[in-house]
Amino acid sequence: MQKNILISVIISLVLIGGMLYFVSDRPASSGDEVVDSQNVEIRDGVQYVTITAKGGYSPSVSQIKGGLPTKLVVKTDGTYDCSASLVVRSVGFQKILQPTGEEVIDLGISKSGEKIQGVCGMGMYNFQIEVS
Numbered sequence: 001m002q003k004n005i006l007i008s009v010i011i012s013l014v015l016i017g018g019m020l021y022f023v024s025d026r027p028a029s030s031g032d033e034v035v036d037s038q039n040v041e042i043r044d045g046v047q048y049v050t051i052t053a054k055g056g057y058s059p060s061v062s063q064i065k066g067g068l069p070t071k072l073v074v075k076t077d078g079t080y081d082c083s084a085s086l087v088v089r090s091v092g093f094q095k096i097l098q099p100t101g102e103e104v105i106d107l108g109i110s111k112s113g114e115k116i117q118g119v120c121g122m123g124m125y126n127f128q129i130e131v132s
């Protein structure tokens with residue numbers, strides 16, 4: 001009898017876990033390529049790195065070049081979760097972004113080997129920009 005209860009509890013947990021996994025996987029899977037370069041472009045000598053904020057940040061790791069003036073573009077699109085509350089400590093940036101729009105943040109000129117980190121207001125989501 002107790003065994004049956006235990007088994008049904010385990011099955012429910014697995015089902016709930018699976019659903020949560022599926023739901024939380026969605027924002028990331030729309031970004032697909034989680035790694036680099038596709039979100040970095042150089043225009044008129046300025047390097048732009050683009051990050052999407054919605055249910056976290058995508059891509060979670062970007063790679064940029066050092067020695068170039070660099071701007072971070074954070075895109076929101078119906079972002080009502082706390083990833084809209086963005087902190088980039090190394091440049092003293094802290095702001096609650098518009099739910100839909102683009103925020104351009106000046107990162108200055110980074111040196112190779114530096115790491116820039118963005119984090120949500122509560123510290124549960126983050127992204128890294130590695131300077132090569």
Ligand SMILES: [Cu+2]
Nearest residue numbers: 082120122124
């Ligand atoms: Cu958060």
